[in-house]
Amino acid sequence: MPEKSLVGCHRLRRLRQSAWCRDMLQENHLTAQDLILPVFIREQSTAKEIASFPGVTRLTLEELIIVAQEAYDLGIPAIALFPVIDVSLKTPDGIEALNPKSLIVRAVRLLKEKIPHLGVICDVALDPYTTHGHDGLYIEGKIPNDETVAILCKQALLLAQAGADAVAPSDMMDGRIQAIRKTLDREKFLDTLVISYAVKFASAFYGPFRNAVDVTCLAGDKKTYQLNPANIKEALMEMVADEKEQADMLIVKPGMCYLDVLHQATQLTRLPVLAYQVSGEYTMIKLAGQYGSMDANKMMMESLIAFKRAGARAIFTYAAMDVARAL
Ligand code: PBG
Numbered sequence: 001m002p003e004k005s006l007v008g009c010h011r012l013r014r015l016r017q018s019a020w021c022r023d024m025l026q027e028n029h030l031t032a033q034d035l036i037l038p039v040f041i042r043e044q045s046t047a048k049e050i051a052s053f054p055g056v057t058r059l060t061l062e063e064l065i066i067v068a069q070e071a072y073d074l075g076i077p078a079i080a081l082f083p084v085i086d087v088s089l090k091t092p093d094g095i096e097a098l099n100p101k102s103l104i105v106r107a108v109r110l111l112k113e114k115i116p117h118l119g120v121i122c123d124v125a126l127d128p129y130t131t132h133g134h135d136g137l138y139i140e141g142k143i144p145n146d147e148t149v150a151i152l153c154k155q156a157l158l159l160a161q162a163g164a165d166a167v168a169p170s171d172m173m174d175g176r177i178q179a180i181r182k183t184l185d186r187e188k189f190l191d192t193l194v195i196s197y198a199v200k201f202a203s204a205f206y207g208p209f210r211n212a213v214d215v216t217c218l219a220g221d222k223k224t225y226q227l228n229p230a231n232i233k234e235a236l237m238e239m240v241a242d243e244k245e246q247a248d249m250l251i252v253k254p255g256m257c258y259l260d261v262l263h264q265a266t267q268l269t270r271l272p273v274l275a276y277q278v279s280g281e282y283t284m285i286k287l288a289g290q291y292g293s294m295d296a297n298k299m300m301m302e303s304l305i306a307f308k309r310a311g312a313r314a315i316f317t318y319a320a321m322d323v324a325r326a327l
Contacts, residue, residue: 028308030301032075032327036121036274037320039064040212041107042084053208053279054286056318058084061107065114067321074324078119080168080316081107084213085128093137094129097155105162112163121195122159124152124180125171133210133218135171135225143225149176153183156194160184166193168251172200172225172238177245195274196247199235199261202226205254205280212279235261236268243269251316254278256303259310266311275312277303282318297326 002009016022040050042058050056059067068079083104089096096102104122111120125135126148132138136148148171156167167184169176177196184192202223210216227235235258239250250269252262253276265273285303289296300319307315317323 028305030305030308030323030327032320032324033077034304034308034312034314035076035320035324036078036080036119036314036316037067037071037076038080038082038316038318039067040082040084041103043086043103046084046086050208050212053212053283053318054290056208056212056279056282058212061103061110064107065110068111068115068118071321071324072115072118074321076118076320076324077314078121078165079111080121080123082123082209082213083107083128087214090129090131092131094126094151097126097129097151098158100158100161105158108159108162108164119165120163121166121168122164124156124159124167124169124176126151126155127215128213131217133215135222136173138219141220143173145173145175149173149179152176153179156180157183157187157189160187160189160192164192166195166248168195168197170197170200170253172197172222172227174241175245177242177247181246193248194246195249195251196242196245197253197276198239198242198247198250199252199258199265200226201229201235201254201258203229203254203257203278203280205257205278208279208283229257232261232264236264239265239269243271247271249274249313251276252312253316254281255307255312255315256281259306262307262312263310272313273311274314274316275307275310276316277307277318279318285319297322301326 040058041064048057108120127133127135134143136143159167181194249272251274255275255277262275285296285299288294
């Protein structure tokens with residue numbers, strides 16, 4: 001007999017009582033098609049292991065092809081490449097970013113030759129190539145905007161020429177989306193996508209990534225170009241600006257602490273908005289699992305479905321392979 005006071009109560013738990021009903025009514029789903037796999041690539045002579053980044057290693061070009069083929073076979077639509085540059089090639093102006101024989105150029109060519117239908121996304125920023133670790137030039141303690149954009153345009157063009165399907169500026173300079181689009185159009189790369197890291201916060205969650213690309217000596221911080229984690233209006237202004245500048249897709253990064261930003265962004269623009277589960281988020285989940293305090297696989301699935309619920313059309317995650325296998 002029901003409690004008298006509960007007679008007539010709308011019993012929402014009816015919907016949750018059996019698996020068939022729960023499954024049928026699930027509002028959001030995660031599939032391998034939602035995932036983008038970020039990978040770090042290296043020369044033979046560079047170490048494979050990365051400090052404090054559980055389960056993630058740097059790959060040689062041969063290893064890259066094996067992993068990329070597996071990702072493709074699992075239904076992952078795209079990978080995002082991040083090169084690890086030998087210290088001997090790092091300079092204050094990051095000129096190696098414009099080398100037509102660089103590691104990333106070779107990687108893109110090889111991928112497009114071996115696995116032509118796997119999407120290849122390349123970061124546009126100077127940080128892997130500079131001695132100071134900034135995403136742009138660094139002159140007298142400042143990152144000059146327009147001079148940096150001029151170099152990023154050349155970097156983007158080189159990546160497009162190598163065959164990248166998409167270039168993804170992650171540098172947060174002003175006006176770079178429009179400048180890169182114009183450069184690509186002028187050089188007849190009309191079909192190369194520009195995926196903008198439109199909203200990128202100055203986050204402590206990038207730690208393992210910086211270890212991976214060997215940027216452990218960052219001069220100062222990135223607060224003069226990356227966003228203040230306290231600000232959402234400013235983040236949405238970045239979204240609007242990059243949409244106007246003809247970005248094809250927009251990224252919010254990091255993911256988990258910024259679901260409100262992600263959600264509002266999807267209300268604001270009709271462009272696809274992607275989430276980036278960054279290295280520190282991934283590592284937190286993995287380490288908590290190793291520590292035995294929580295189930296890492298379940299936490300991973302929960303955090304990825306949360307991005308879908310918030311409106312992400314796809315998600316960059318270092319767990320893409322494991323998740324695609326599990327799905
Ligand atoms: C830099 C870049 C960063 C990441 C992607 N591109 C780090 C930074 O801004 O310092 C971080 C990604 C991650 O932590 O997973 N252009």
